[in-house]
Amino acid sequence: MASADELRELMRTEGAAVAQNTQGFNEGRYRSVADLSDYEELKSEARAIKEDAIERLPDLLDQLTDAVEENGGTVYIADDAADANDYIREVVADRDADRLVKSKSMTSEEIEVNDALEADGVDVVETDLGEWVLQVADEAPSHIVAPAIHKSRESIAELFNEVFDPDQPLETAEELTRFARGKLGEQIVDAEVGLTGANFVTADTGTMALVTSEGNARKTVAATDTHIAVAGVEKVIPTVGDLHPFVELIGRSGTGQDITSYVSLLTPPVDTPVVDFEDDETPLSEHDTDRDFHLVLIDNGRLAMREDEHLKETLYCIRCSACSNSCANFQSVGGHAFGGETYSGGIATGWEAGIEGLDVAAEFNDLCTGCSRCVNACPVGIDIPWINTVVRDRVNREDDRPAEWLVDGLTPDEEDKGAPLQKRFFGNFETVAKLGSATAPLSNWLADAGPSRWAMARFLDIDPRRELPTFERETFVDWAERRDSTVDDPDRRAVVYPDLYTNHVQVERGKATVKALEALGVDVTVPSVASSGRAPLSQGMVATAEDHAERVTEALAPHVADGRDVVVIEPSDHAMFQREYEKLLDEATFTELAENSYEVFEYVYGLVENGTDTDALPTVEDGRLAYHSHCQQRTLGLEAHTVAVLELCGYDVTTSDVECCGMAGSFGYKSDYYELSMDVGDRLRDQLEADGVEDRQVVASGTSCLEQIDALLERQPRHPIELLAE
Amino acid sequence: MTETDATFEASLDELGVSVTRTAASEVGAALDEAVREPAVGVAPEDEFTETSLPFTEAGVELDPTPAALDEARTGVSTADLGVADYGSLVLTQTDRGSELVTLFVEHHVVLVHEADIAPDMDTAVETLEATLNRTRGSVILATGPSATADMGALVRGAHGPESVHVIVIEEGT
Ligand code: SF4
Numbered sequence: 001m002a003s004a005d006e007l008r009e010l011m012r013t014e015g016a017a018v019a020q021n022t023q024g025f026n027e028g029r030y031r032s033v034a035d036l037s038d039y040e041e042l043k044s045e046a047r048a049i050k051e052d053a054i055e056r057l058p059d060l061l062d063q064l065t066d067a068v069e070e071n072g073g074t075v076y077i078a079d080d081a082a083d084a085n086d087y088i089r090e091v092v093a094d095r096d097a098d099r100l101v102k103s104k105s106m107t108s109e110e111i112e113v114n115d116a117l118e119a120d121g122v123d124v125v126e127t128d129l130g131e132w133v134l135q136v137a138d139e140a141p142s143h144i145v146a147p148a149i150h151k152s153r154e155s156i157a158e159l160f161n162e163v164f165d166p167d168q169p170l171e172t173a174e175e176l177t178r179f180a181r182g183k184l185g186e187q188i189v190d191a192e193v194g195l196t197g198a199n200f201v202t203a204d205t206g207t208m209a210l211v212t213s214e215g216n217a218r219k220t221v222a223a224t225d226t227h228i229a230v231a232g233v234e235k236v237i238p239t240v241g242d243l244h245p246f247v248e249l250i251g252r253s254g255t256g257q258d259i260t261s262y263v264s265l266l267t268p269p270v271d272t273p274v275v276d277f278e279d280d281e282t283p284l285s286e287h288d289t290d291r292d293f294h295l296v297l298i299d300n301g302r303l304a305m306r307e308d309e310h311l312k313e314t315l316y317c318i319r320c321s322a323c324s325n326s327c328a329n330f331q332s333v334g335g336h337a338f339g340g341e342t343y344s345g346g347i348a349t350g351w352e353a354g355i356e357g358l359d360v361a362a363e364f365n366d367l368c369t370g371c372s373r374c375v376n377a378c379p380v381g382i383d384i385p386w387i388n389t390v391v392r393d394r395v396n397r398e399d400d401r402p403a404e405w406l407v408d409g410l411t412p413d414e415e416d417k418g419a420p421l422q423k424r425f426f427g428n429f430e431t432v433a434k435l436g437s438a439t440a441p442l443s444n445w446l447a448d449a450g451p452s453r454w455a456m457a458r459f460l461d462i463d464p465r466r467e468l469p470t471f472e473r474e475t476f477v478d479w480a481e482r483r484d485s486t487v488d489d490p491d492r493r494a495v496v497y498p499d500l501y502t503n504h505v506q507v508e509r510g511k512a513t514v515k516a517l518e519a520l521g522v523d524v525t526v527p528s529v530a531s532s533g534r535a536p537l538s539q540g541m542v543a544t545a546e547d548h549a550e551r552v553t554e555a556l557a558p559h560v561a562d563g564r565d566v567v568v569i570e571p572s573d574h575a576m577f578q579r580e581y582e583k584l585l586d587e588a589t590f591t592e593l594a595e596n597s598y599e600v601f602e603y604v605y606g607l608v609e610n611g612t613d614t615d616a617l618p619t620v621e622d623g624r625l626a627y628h629s630h631c632q633q634r635t636l637g638l639e640a641h642t643v644a645v646l647e648l649c650g651y652d653v654t655t656s657d658v659e660c661c662g663m664a665g666s667f668g669y670k671s672d673y674y675e676l677s678m679d680v681g682d683r684l685r686d687q688l689e690a691d692g693v694e695d696r697q698v699v700a701s702g703t704s705c706l707e708q709i710d711a712l713l714e715r716q717p718r719h720p721i722e723l724l725a726e
Numbered sequence: 727m728t729e730t731d732a733t734f735e736a737s738l739d740e741l742g743v744s745v746t747r748t749a750a751s752e753v754g755a756a757l758d759e760a761v762r763e764p765a766v767g768v769a770p771e772d773e774f775t776e777t778s779l780p781f782t783e784a785g786v787e788l789d790p791t792p793a794a795l796d797e798a799r800t801g802v803s804t805a806d807l808g809v810a811d812y813g814s815l816v817l818t819q820t821d822r823g824s825e826l827v828t829l830f831v832e833h834h835v836v837l838v839h840e841a842d843i844a845p846d847m848d849t850a851v852e853t854l855e856a857t858l859n860r861t862r863g864s865v866i867l868a869t870g871p872s873a874t875a876d877m878g879a880l881v882r883g884a885h886g887p888e889s890v891h892v893i894v895i896e897e898g899t
Pocket of ligand 1: 253316317318319320321322323324347374377378379380381382384
């Protein structure tokens with residue numbers, strides 16, 4: 001795992017370039033997919049094609065092999081990297097090649113074919129400009145689509161001027177590109193072997209799709225007489241027709257281009273004449289087109305992933321990079337921290353766990369906070385946070401650390417003893433909070449007192465720069481129990497779910513919710529219910545989370561059966577009910593709760609839509625708000641409801657559009673991640689302090705967002721429901 | 727102009743690709759206008775055969791030697807399909823070197839029949855599926871000039887052409 005120091009260093013050296021590029025791609029994605037009227041259908045289609053292809057993979061591989069052989073090529077299915085490299089080395093040796101030119105291929109990085117060939121004395125040249133920059137600089141890619149994303153124009157110019165010492169020092173992007181094109185152009189036409197990747201390979205015709213912009217992949221194939229294509233076995237799809245959704249989605253999802261300059265659909269060996277560019281006698285049509293083609297399909301753990309219930313989805317990934325670009329943490333640190341041996345970004349956890357092993361995935365897996373912003377961005381609908389959670393759980397279980405006293409007393413559940421201390425502390429925050437309220441205000445004084453702070457920093461790695469939550473002596477549930485409903489003849493009846501923070505820390509927003517709902521004619525009850533399991537889940541403690549899910553649904557089921565709606569204040573808990581519980585509970589239990597629960601503003605909006613008299617809503621004149629929605633709330637499409645209700649009340653609302661506030665539950669409390677969390681938070685601060693926003697009252701829906709904003713700004717933020725109860 | 731044609735032109739315009747529309751009889755003049763010399767081209771097959779004359783008229787060398795291609799600034803080819811909503815062109819690879827002529831030049835001039843412009847990508851891929859199943863050939867779905875953002879800003883003309891000009895040959899003329 002990258003230490004705080006390593007993360008700080010990366011943010012200092014590469015952070016600015018990474019942030020600028022990833023945010024540019026991410027904004028481009030939003031713009032580009034907004035133009036697609038059938039975006040959601042295309043995503044479903046893409047998902048269905050991949051599901052089907054992985055299901056039928058062995059058959060498709062046979063069909064593909066037949067097709068390629070019919071076309072005059074060879075297929076080799078390699079068990080692992082060494083096997084693939086041996087085969088490729090042999091092809092290159094048989095051709096007696098001095099030079100092999102490559103277009104960009106992550107799979108070739110995975111098997112480290114360059115090293116294998118260079119050891120044989122072959123000159124390997126990366127022709128993708130970004131890859132070439134890295135080859136010259138001897139650095140690793142930091143992004144799966146734009147590998148040199150961490151390098152600024154200035155640093156590339158410096159590198160080229162130093163290494164190549166051109167007559168005129170290079171400066172502009174234009175000059176750098178011309179220079180690289182010239183250098184690489186000569187090497188390409190001189191090479192014997194061209195090695196490409198493949199984004200998709202169709203089993204019906206043996207056609208491979210290559211998605212590129214520069215034209216180097218085309219040249220790599222056209223200018224050489226031996227073509228090797230390297231691809232993971234998961235790249236096979238049934239037919240050429242199946243390429244359609246991917247052609248429309250892949251560029252948009254990644255770098256925000258509607259389509260990249262070249263989508264090559266090659267059915268190798270290709271017919272292009274093999275020429276010597278110095279030949280000034282023989283017209284093109286008289287050159288022969290003899291070309292060898294080798295398709296090297298790589299297993300390297302993939303077929304085992306196919307059998308793994310949870311990792312299997314990873315194989316649907318089309319490596320578009322949307323999950324990297326939409327990730328707030330990735331935007332700050334890039335793939336050198338948020339990545340493994342080859343792959344980077346949210347889905348890298350799945351790839352690295354399947355290909356390299358859990359230990360490699362464990363190195364960076366904690367950087368996924370489960371904010372879920374990548375979920376809707378993924379063109380094949382992979383639940384990327386879930387894969388991260390499952391891998392975290394497996395990693396926890398692998399490290400068998402001895403149970404330690406500090407957290408042991410606080411952890412009633414046995415299931416997740418494997419998780420490290422800090423994870424268990426945050427994962428069992430419910431127990432901490434209960435104790436905290438029971439002993440408040442003493443607990444608050446103690447927590448802030450020297451020795452406790454010292455112990456927290458020492459044993460739990462809680463960053464001393466974070467303010468700790470202040471527990472309320474009277475919990476939300478206690479308060480509600482002691483009062484009577486003010487509604488005689490209710491229009492609807494609801495349960496307000498007392499989430500952990502509302503119950504113990506932010507009790508005010510709970511009270512405000514009850515008052516606001518009662519004013520709208522809703523009879524409200526606040527039963528005592530277990531915490532949602534969000535906290536343990538985010539620490540990878542799946543079994544504990546499952547236990548919470550069962551207890552929550554058991555407690556709420558009678559109320560739902562009795563006709564009550566479930567209203568949830570904390571968006572991350574609402575997201576548990578709507579998304580993660582599907583993984584933790586049987587379908588009927590999940591559906592029952594999911595269908596009957598509502599985020600609080602979604603509920604108020606629904607009441608108003610269904611004819612509840614809006615006179616009960618308090619109205620203001622000239623109220624100006626800056627609203628920061630919550631990451632998981634936005635993933636569920638529930639930002640608009642809050643804005644709409646606040647506007648009904650007369651407020652003028654602007655909204656932030658950062659992907660996450662950076663706090664992400666307990667993430668920002670951890671010493672290793674405090675500075676990263678603040679770096680992510682800075683982007684939100686910039687928006688909240690921008691012209692025309694800096695004097696607005698700030699409201700935010702999530703607990704962690706509220707705490708983060710409190711740390712970022714002078715102004716104190718509030719939960720918007722408090723405005724409705726004034 | 728049909729709606730598909732208009733969409734095609736708007737898409738090309740957004741990509742920074744210039745377009746001229748011309749009658750079949752005027753292709754020579756349109757080419758002459760569009761090429762930067764020296765120019766090379768691939769002899770059009772089948773239905774385009776009668777248009778090889780205009781190529782020569784416009785000073786486009788057909789079936790060049792590799793050295794002539796290397797010297798050329800412009801490559802002229804035909805596209806089998808256009809895709810209106812993306813401004814894409816389907817360039818089919820041939821044993822006469824279409825891929826070389828459209829790629830190893832700075833300026834690419836493409837001829838496409840109005841009737842071959844598909845309204846959308848869905849239709850285009852459907853057509854390609856049928857074609858590739860029949861021919862087992864290779865095509866490039868080319869959209870705008872070659873480009874890169876790897877050097878710190880968007881630059882046109884990375885490895886391939888830096889500019890593209892499309893000549894739409896109108897029907898019934
Ligand atoms: S997981 Fe989804 S979003 Fe991430 S790279 Fe793969 S396809 Fe793209």
